[in-house]
Amino acid sequence: MIVSCISYKGGVGKSTISQNVAVCLAHTGNKVVIVDADESQNSVYWSEKRDDKYQKIDVVKCTNDKKIAKQVSQLYNDYDFVIIDSPPSQSVIADKIILLSHLVLIPVTTKGGSEINTANQFIDQLENLAILKQKKIKAYFIVNEFNPRANMHNEFVEVLQEMDIPLLKSKLHARVAYGESNVLGIGAYEHPDKKAKAEIVAVANEINSILKEI
Ligand SMILES: Nc1ncnc2c1ncn2[C@@H]1O[C@H](COP(=O)(O)OP(=O)(O)OP(=O)(O)O)[C@@H](O)[C@H]1O
Numbered sequence: 728m729i730v731s732c733i734s735y736k737g738g739v740g741k742s743t744i745s746q747n748v749a750v751c752l753a754h755t756g757n758k759v760v761i762v763d764a765d766e767s768q769n770s771v772y773w774s775e776k777r778d779d780k781y782q783k784i785d786v787v788k789c790t791n792d793k794k795i796a797k798q799v800s801q802l803y804n805d806y807d808f809v810i811i812d813s814p815p816s817q818s819v820i821a822d823k824i825i826l827l828s829h830l831v832l833i834p835v836t837t838k839g840g841s842e843i844n845t846a847n848q849f850i851d852q853l854e855n856l857a858i859l860k861q862k863k864i865k866a867y868f869i870v871n872e873f874n875p876r877a878n879m880h881n882e883f884v885e886v887l888q889e890m891d892i893p894l895l896k897s898k899l900h901a902r903v904a905y906g907e908s909n910v911l912g913i914g915a916y917e918h919p920d921k922k923a924k925a926e927i928v929a930v931a932n933e934i935n936s937i938l939k940e941i
């Protein structure tokens with residue numbers, strides 16, 4: 728299956744979710760590759776820090792919009808899951824990633840700014856692509872860095888629930904474990920923080936259930 732993490736905003740958790748979902752899926756016996764399509768190459772650097780004692784996850788760079796379709800479809804022959812960590816902008820490569828994916832995950836966070844506008848822009852672009860290519864696109868928002876004690880966060884989730892893209896039931900809370908995992912080349916699944924592990928397992932399970940329906 729091809730699953731992408733994509734948003735037109737930077738710093739919302741595309742790389743964190745790509746890496747953590749990849750680790751979870753690898754631990755349940757899947758052969759997993761991350762395609763790092765972002766010039767900043769966060770997932771490539773993450774994999775360079777990953778110790779051999781952990782489940783193997785290949786990470787390949789592909790930032791070329793003319794090559795990504797071919798590269799991803801070749802990888803799809805050899806892996807159970809191709810996870811695409813995407814660049815933070817609306818671009819030709821971002822459109823191609825959306826069209827290549829069986830499932831598009833759109834991480835959303837709120838700091839009280841323009842997140843809903845950006846989410847609406849994303850919805851518009853998905854509709855445009857679906858019409859242009861006559862293709863059904865399966866996409867879900869996923870809330871990241873959630874703080875249940877912040878009213879603003881709960882209100883944000885309520886607004887998201889009314890939007891035209893469904894929301895994953897599982898959320899990622901703001902946790903030090905994610906930053907540490909990124910630095911160490913691991914996933915929260917492999918981190919001592921059991922709450923982080925449990926929530927990323929819930930995300931991976933939800934993704935698997937969605938993909939089973941395809
Ligand atoms: N749930 C979380 N809790 C705590 N820190 C987080 C969480 N999710 C992401 N972060 C941290 O926030 C920063 C941005 O996350 P990440 O790199 O995954 O975002 P991104 O969308 O890939 O960013 P970019 O657009 O720059 O590629 C990183 O330092 C990451 O460790």
Ligand SMILES: [Mg+2]
Nearest residue numbers: 741742765769
């Ligand atoms: Mg990133």
